[in-house]
Amino acid sequence: MAIFECRQLTKRYGSTTALDHIDLSLEPGRIVGLLGPNGSGKTTLIKLAARLLTPSSGQILIDGEVPGPETKAMISYLPDREFLPEYMNTRQLLNLYQDFYADFVPARAEEMLSSLDIRPNIPVRKLSKGTREKVRLILTMSRDAKVYMLDEPIAGVDPAARDYILKTIIGNYEPEALVLISTHLISDVESVLDEAVFLKEGHIVLHKSVDEIREEHGMSVDDYFRDVFRC
Amino acid sequence: MGKLLKFELQSGSRLLLPLYIAAIILSALTAATIKTTMESIGAVTFIVGLINVLYVVVIIAIAVVTSIMIVLHFQRNLMGSQGYLMFSLPVTTGEHIFAKALGALIWTILSIIVSGITLFILLTFGQDSVAEAFEAYRYAMSVFGQLVRENMLTTILLVFLFIAAIIGSIMKFYASIAVGHLWGSHPIMGAVIAYIVFGIIESNLFFLCVTVSKRFLDAIDLMIESETLPPVAAGTFLAIAVVYTLIYGFITWFVLDKKLNLE
Amino acid sequence: MKWQFKPGLPIYQQLVSIMKNSIANGTYPAGAKLPPVREIAMEAGVNPNTMQRAFATLEQEGLLYSVRTSGRFVTEDQNMLNNLRKDLSGDYIRELVSQLTQLGMSREEILAAVSEWIQKEDK
Numbered sequence: 001m002a003i004f005e006c007r008q009l010t011k012r013y014g015s016t017t018a019l020d021h022i023d024l025s026l027e028p029g030r031i032v033g034l035l036g037p038n039g040s041g042k043t044t045l046i047k048l049a050a051r052l053l054t055p056s057s058g059q060i061l062i063d064g065e066v067p068g069p070e071t072k073a074m075i076s077y078l079p080d081r082e083f084l085p086e087y088m089n090t091r092q093l094l095n096l097y098q099d100f101y102a103d104f105v106p107a108r109a110e111e112m113l114s115s116l117d118i119r120p121n122i123p124v125r126k127l128s129k130g131t132r133e134k135v136r137l138i139l140t141m142s143r144d145a146k147v148y149m150l151d152e153p154i155a156g157v158d159p160a161a162r163d164y165i166l167k168t169i170i171g172n173y174e175p176e177a178l179v180l181i182s183t184h185l186i187s188d189v190e191s192v193l194d195e196a197v198f199l200k201e202g203h204i205v206l207h208k209s210v211d212e213i214r215e216e217h218g219m220s221v222d223d224y225f226r227d228v229f230r231c
Numbered sequence: 232m233g234k235l236l237k238f239e240l241q242s243g244s245r246l247l248l249p250l251y252i253a254a255i256i257l258s259a260l261t262a263a264t265i266k267t268t269m270e271s272i273g274a275v276t277f278i279v280g281l282i283n284v285l286y287v288v289v290i291i292a293i294a295v296v297t298s299i300m301i302v303l304h305f306q307r308n309l310m311g312s313q314g315y316l317m318f319s320l321p322v323t324t325g326e327h328i329f330a331k332a333l334g335a336l337i338w339t340i341l342s343i344i345v346s347g348i349t350l351f352i353l354l355t356f357g358q359d360s361v362a363e364a365f366e367a368y369r370y371a372m373s374v375f376g377q378l379v380r381e382n383m384l385t386t387i388l389l390v391f392l393f394i395a396a397i398i399g400s401i402m403k404f405y406a407s408i409a410v411g412h413l414w415g416s417h418p419i420m421g422a423v424i425a426y427i428v429f430g431i432i433e434s435n436l437f438f439l440c441v442t443v444s445k446r447f448l449d450a451i452d453l454m455i456e457s458e459t460l461p462p463v464a465a466g467t468f469l470a471i472a473v474v475y476t477l478i479y480g481f482i483t484w485f486v487l488d489k490k491l492n493l494e
Numbered sequence: 495m496k497w498q499f500k501p502g503l504p505i506y507q508q509l510v511s512i513m514k515n516s517i518a519n520g521t522y523p524a525g526a527k528l529p530p531v532r533e534i535a536m537e538a539g540v541n542p543n544t545m546q547r548a549f550a551t552l553e554q555e556g557l558l559y560s561v562r563t564s565g566r567f568v569t570e571d572q573n574m575l576n577n578l579r580k581d582l583s584g585d586y587i588r589e590l591v592s593q594l595t596q597l598g599m600s601r602e603e604i605l606a607a608v609s610e611w612i613q614k615e616d617k
Contacts, residue, residue: 069323075319166539173542211505211506223501
């Protein structure tokens with residue numbers, strides 16, 4: 001049973017079509033890469049799933065349900081931007097997440113935060129940019145969600161932090177959960193992915209397992225991507 | 232929803248609680264020192280004068296800060312980056328708006344109460360005879376109490392009208408901010424324009440009602456001419472305020488639920 | 495640090511090679527219990543499904559066996575391990591001979607060069 005499904009999903013902004021009649025079906029227990037150049041519609045697709053946008057036409061279903069409070073409870077979404085209130089400290093953030101998300105596991109978050117030496121009563125605005133990114137990731141991954149959506153989790157991040165982020169994603173893997181990683185930095189995440197979905201100008205041009213791509217084309221997904229998207 | 236309200240109150244208290252405490256302390260200080268204003272010299276006069284001025288400043292500040300905070304908080308928490316956090320929470324759009332409006336109402340009422348307390352402190356202890364002050368209060372209370380008892384229904388309706396009017400004006404701000412953000416590149420300018428346009432529509436509607444319905448004119452005349460407002464008029468105004476609030480509430484809800492586009 | 499992978503081959507196949515080497519060189523000696531899939535996957539920087547697939551392949555080949563609720567273990571079968579060593583060394587030797595042949599050396603020259611190198615190293 002597909003946990004993430006798009007049926008002829010379309011999103012238009014005025015005269016621009018960001019997503020054009022997308023059909024997609026993703027199963028739980030996979031780590032799927034949503035790959036494509038900037039502007040290809042990756043973030044739009046994720047926002048539609050998170051219900052930060054509503055479709056122009058077509059459907060998107062999470063575990064068979066239309067996006068709403070029930071699906072928001074199932075989805076752990078990490079946007080590619082700052083979103084934490086700056087005046088809050090990590091203890092208050094943990095309380096917030098615990099209040100609103102039944103699947104939040106505070107112990108997991110506390111452990112990760114203390115292993116990174118992030119103290120609980122320092123407000124977010126006093127943390128460095130890199131530390132804030134880690135806090136956001138930790139909060140997102142400390143939930144037992146059915147769907148994780150990570151929008152550009154490693155862009156603009158130093159290599160050590162990148163390794164930490166990928167390790168956290170792998171370590172958090174659950175066979176009942178879907179992890180959707182949207183990125184244009186393919187070579188870094190490739191070894192973590194089960195499947196790759198290539199998005200180009202609002203269309204899905206490829207949806208295959210990473211192993212298939214490597215076997216059929218004898219090259220890495222990164223190389224194949226460059227091939228497909230060569231200008 | 233309760234959790235959202237808790238968030239609202241926690242968020243507002245950061246700014247307003249210190250202000251409330253400062254106001255009350257300053258009013259106490261002012262009351263204590265106001266007697267000495269007459270008799271003192273030099274530096275003491277200056278300090279006392281300063282305290283008095285500060286008191287006035289803080290009272291005005293409470294009103295201004297509360298209003299600005301209500302509007303700004305809605306904008307920053309829902310339409311800015313924090314919107315990504317808030318709209319990912321498993322609550323409905325309606326719950327978000329309701330929590331914000333209720334929180335804003337609570338802070339408005341609290342601000343009014345605190346200002347009232349400071350005034351009470353000043354009036355009661357800022358003069359020579361505290362006993363006299365309480366005498367005055369007792370007299371005022373009995374007159375006021377009489378008035379209320381004679382016009383119970385109207386009073387109750389007026390209280391609700393007061394609350395509805397507050398929520399209504401809050402909702403109008405929210406609707407302006409929501410509509411404003413539809414203009415992606417200039418959301419704040421958009422909000423200001425929306426607010427102005429809403430005002431224009433309101434005046435035109437009012438004008439329309441006045442010219443079309445004699446009943447409406449009668450109600451206004453009644454209000455202007457009589458000392459005690461009849462319940463029907465009060466009830467009518469309450470109904471209008473409620474409809475007003477519902478309309479702006481719906482506009483806010485519709486934009487945030489169907490047309491949300493955070494950047 | 496993540497393990498490095500070549501672009502052209504499926505990752506699980508490369509994991510199989512790496513694991514085979516680890517078994518042969520004693521990193522995971524005979525009878526040793528392997529860490530859980532997720533742990534090795536994290537260390538390698540790969541998807542747990544991929545690591546699982548590699549393990550399944552190794553189990554099929556008889557180099558690993560799993561015991562319900564206990565985990566995965568390296569085989570204690572010395573024959574298997576000796577064959578593994580032979581296969582792996584065969585791969586390396588093939589590689590060496592092929593490279594040296596490309597440099598223009600003959601079979602005899604290769605044998606002589608290897609002996610000489612080993613003797614010099616032992617001194």
